[in-house]
Every structure is written in C-alpha cells, then in structure tokens.
Amino acid sequence: MTDRFIELRRQLHQIPEPGFCEVKTQQFILDYLSSLPPRLQIKTWRTGVLVRIPGQNPKRCIGYRADMDGLPITEQTSYPFRSKHEGYMHACGHDMHMAIALGLITHFCEHPVDDDLLFIFQPAEEGPGGAFPMLKSKEFSDWKPDLILALHIAPEYPVGTIATRPGILFANTSELFIDLCGTSGHAARPHLANDMAVAAAELTLQLQTIVSRNLNPLDAGVVTIGKIEAGTKQNIIAGHARLEGTIRTLSTEAMETVKQRIQALVRGIETGFDCKATIDCGANYCQVYNHPELTQSFLQWAQNHTRFHVVECSETMAGEDFGYFLQEIPGFMFWLGVETPYGLHHPQIEPDERAIAVAIETVSGYLKHLSQNDKAFPAG
C-alpha cells in the first residue's frame, strides 16, 4: 500500500512547478483521483484541487491541506527520479505532502468515516501565497470545513517523530524587494557616477542592525537578504541595484517595527548616496497559530494511540500561509520527521520516504478519532 504512495511522490517529484503554475501537478492529481471510486466530489480552484469525501452520517466537515508548488532551485540530489523541470525542484517536501494526501484520500475511500472529509491541494505556498485567495474563493467557502489540519516535513527529526506546539508554530513573514537607482558610468571615473553596488552593500549591512539593535531580544525577528543584483559588467559602475529578502517575526508589532526601520535606513541611503529607492513588501503571511486546546489534545491522542515519538517543539521562524486558514477555522499544523542532513530549500534534500506511511497512519487514525468524538471538536 505505502509503496504506491512512495511511487506517486517520486512521480510528483519530477514535475515541480512554481506557484499558480501547477498545471501538470493538478492534472496528475485529477488523473489519480479518477482511478478512485466515483463517490468523491471534486472541484478545482485555479491550479488547486478540492476533494470531498461524503461521510456516512455527517455532522461536520474535517479539512486536511497539502501544498503543491516547487521552488526555483536546481536539484543536486542522487535520485534517479530527479526533477524534469530544469531549475525547479520540490525542495520543501510538497511532493511528500501531496502523496500523503492522496494516500489519505485512498484510505478514506475504502474506510469512510461519519463526517465529511475535505482534502485541499493548495497552490503557491512558497509565494505569492495561495491560502488566502483560496480561503476567500466561492469554491472553498461552499465547502468550508469546521476544523482543519496540515503537516510539514521536518528534516531535523527522525522518521517516526511527530512534533508540534499549541499557539505560534510558524512566524509572520513579509517578502522584501528594494530597488536602488543611481547613475552608471566608467569604472575609472567614479566621481562622475553614483555607484549602487556600494549603496547595496552598505544597506545590506545596515539592515542587519535592525534585529540586533531595534527589536526587543525577547521578541524574535529575522531580516535576510537572499539575493543582490547590481550592474552589468566588471568595468562599468552599477547604476542600479536590487536587494531581495524576507522578514520574519513572532509578533505583528515586531513586523511593524522592522518595516519602519527598513524605511528609515533606506531613506538614509537615498540621502547618503544621492539616489532614489523603492521598497516593495511583496507577499505577507500571517503566523501559524495552532488552536491551543485542540493541539494539546492531538499531542495527547498521538502519545496514547500511535507507535510514534511525539514531541512538543518550539516555534520556527519559517513561514507558512496555512496560517490564513487557521485565522478562520480551528486547527493546527504539525511537523513530520523525515531525517536528512540537508534542510528545507536545500538542493540536496532527500526526505526519508518511510515518513509517508507514518503520516498516513497518524492522520487517518486522528481523523477517525475526531469523527467519532463530538468532544474532540472545539466548542462554538
């Protein structure tokens, strides 16, 4: 049974696509679903897919979400089933997440529960963010679940480990794009140009003072510049530079502080370097805030009813747009151990596929438990 979903994961691994371009991925999911019993109800939303399994005696609907997009990374794994899409890779486990969801759908087709189940294949988690527009869509609203769950692979935990925590699990995020416009010129005549490579270098270092000097150390934050581009040739002074990065904070107040300080530092660069700058904060994700009582009861259930190692973990500064679902629907997200020396977003990451069986066993057991226990649902 599990080999089947490992195989599906390997096939999905070969066709990573960027956010809202998951056309082949969507077709792959639809093709697989068409091999299952016709009692499934299926809808598409942009490149996403919604799958409803009607319950036998439904009082509620329980949702389970898997994300679908790949990353712009050139794969360097040892896999014989490497990405066929040059420059793109499933380096954040979304291929695993989708294979697990397909495994769960297959399981519940064969073993239906009382409540309706909704499986959500959501595009564009890595950006610009598919969760929020999907949540607001008519397709989703008509089938809005009463409770929602999701998981994310965790390279740092061994297979057979499940980890989560009540409250904040993932941070608030904001993308960051800064363009600096000066004047290019001959490399030998700097006094007649206005060098944006130097301005970009200065700004990159200044941005690193925000977390260390402006944020309360007890209110964590991160400012990372992941990409800097400037100039056209080694002997031409760069008239333009672009910095691309991301901001992460645990509180919304800290996010405001960081953004205000970025504004101030960029204005300082404009004055100091006599240039023009623009700041674009791109896509923002709210924090993933796990429903406290529900998460606590899941941890207890998993400890008592699974064979797996259950850990209460700390928060991460990574982001996840699943947080938008949790703003409107009680639920939680948890980590699934896939032990590998390479972290998320690394070109060599090779998650241990045995975790697919761990996830299917755990989530199918928990969804069945939820469906059989009115008290397991949060009040109201």
Ligand SMILES: CC(=O)N[C@@H](CCC[C@H](N)C(=O)O)C(=O)O
């Ligand atoms: C789990 C994970 O790695 N998520 C991404 C989410 C991206 C958020 C957004 N595009 C940004 O860069 O701010 C992450 O990088 O944490």
